[in-house]
Amino acid sequence: MATAAFSSIADTVKFDILSETHALENAKKRKEIARTFISDTVTVPTEDMYAYATLATLGDDVYFEPSSAALEAHIAKITGKEAGLYLPSGTASNQIGLRTHLKQPPYSIICDHRAHIHKYEAGGAAFHSGAAVIPVIPSNKHHLTLQDVKDNIIISDDGHFAPTEIVALENTLNGTIIPQEEVIAISEYAHSVGVKMHLDGARIWHVAAETEMPLSELCAPFDSVSLCLSKGLGAPVGSVLVGTKEFIAKARRFRKLFGGGMRQTGILAAAGAYALTHNFPQLPRVHALARRLEAGLEEIGCAILSRAETCMIFYDPTPIGVTFDEIGxxxxxxxEPLFLGGSRLVVHIQTSEAAVDDLLGVVRVLAEEKRAAGFVKPEGQAESAFKDVYVRRVPKIDK
Known part of the structure; x- marks a missing residue:
């Protein structure tokens, strides 16, 4: 029998997170997401995904969680690896993968200068692994080549340098695909000099969908691969790191050490499984929609900085006299507002065709207004020039 004192405490603790209007708010959010071009991280679970997820097992993943273990084993199987490890984010998956390979500094990691592990993971390689990063600008302005790696790798006993122990590639990178023959050439060279290969495959699903290569073939050149479930595939949370059984056993220890050991992850793993089955098949449609958006922008007169090889387009509206702020x-x-973030446009499984049409309509009208006001494109203005850093615009999303 609860005492009055305990009942008083219980009254202060209880909390209902669901508002009376939360169903309407969720419907509004889904509508916004269909018109958001900022990132594919905005995708949300559908009601069917929610329903499927509630059927998952209720184990504890620090000990053993059946649904999570099944997802890990399945992703290991389809990528041609021995084992997998479910992690809360792509950053955790990349950083734990790197830390598991690396033992005692000094050492270095080679990657593209635009790579997520270098630019957007808060200096994790240095903090977690004590590793120097060698960021390389691709000589072809598109992807790292074997020659780029050979020109920058450190294989030396000279005490002035940190020997390279990992070549880390990212595929896709800004939506672009590294040719598989180049990946194989880099891998064969790296392994011949005793260097490991890691793949940030957050969007490797897009590569498989576009090239029609099996995931096992795409992942074969790598000792470890990180695959994200919450971007292009639309699951709410999670990435999976794959490698050998020995590698994953060590990575599991680092996951616990870094505070990434989780409990009832079955519901999240089930959402990931649903995404593999129902959302992966949608990616060819996503790529086609991205190409339609690219073609429309080009027809209006915008410069295309990086083409829609998969789900992203980088563009520049200055040839039509328009700024990103004006478009935004x-x-x-x-x-029905559009949510835009600058020069990068990301199309995802929940992007609507109407949103693409409306975005092209906005750009077209602005271009017409500029021409009517006397704007003339300067002669010799560069078209389709690759740019390293895309322009970010802070969107207004609180309307």
Missing amino acids: NRGSALP
Whole structure:
């Protein structure tokens, strides 16, 4: 029998997170997501995904969680690896993968200068692994080549340098695909000099969908691969790291050490399984929609900085006299607003065709207004020039 004192405490503890309007708010959010081009991380679970996830097992993943273990084993199987490890994020998957390979500094990691592990993981390689990063600008402006790696790798006993122990590639990188023959050439060379290969395969699903290569073939050149479930595939949370059984056993220890050991992850693993079955098949449609958006922008007169090889386009509207802020402000003022982040446009499984049409309509009208006001494109203005850093625009999302 609860005492009055305990009942008083219980009254202060209880909390209902569901508002009376949360169903309407979720419906509004799903509508916004269909019109958001900022990233594919905005995708959300569908009601069917939620329903499937509630059927998962209820184990503890620090000990053993059946649904999570099944997902790990399945992703290991389809990537041609021995074992997998479910992790809360792509950053955790990459950083634990790197730390598991690396033992005692000094050492270095080679990667593309635009790579997520270098630019967007808070200096994790240095912090967690004590590793120097050698960021390389691709000589072809698209992807690292074997020659790029040979020109920058450190294989030396000279005490002035940190020997290279990992070559880390990212596929896709900014939506672009590394040719598999180049990946194989880099891998064969790296392994011949005793260097490990890691793949940030957050969007490797897009590569498989576009090239029609099996995941096992795409992942074969690598000692470890990180695959994200919450971007292009639309699951709410999670990435899976794959490698040998010995590698994953060590990575599991680092997951616990870094505070990434989780409990009832079955519901999240089930959402990932649903995404593999129902959302992966949608990626060819996503790529086609991205190419339609690219073609429309080019037809209007925008410069395409990086083409829609998969789900991303980088563009520049200055050839039509328009700025990103003008496009963003006009898009956000539509009766059904668009949410834009600058030069990078990301199409995802929940992007609507109407949103693409409306975005092209906004750009087209602005271009017409500029021409009517007397704007003339300067002669010799560069078209389709590759740019390293995309322009970010802070979107207005609180309308």
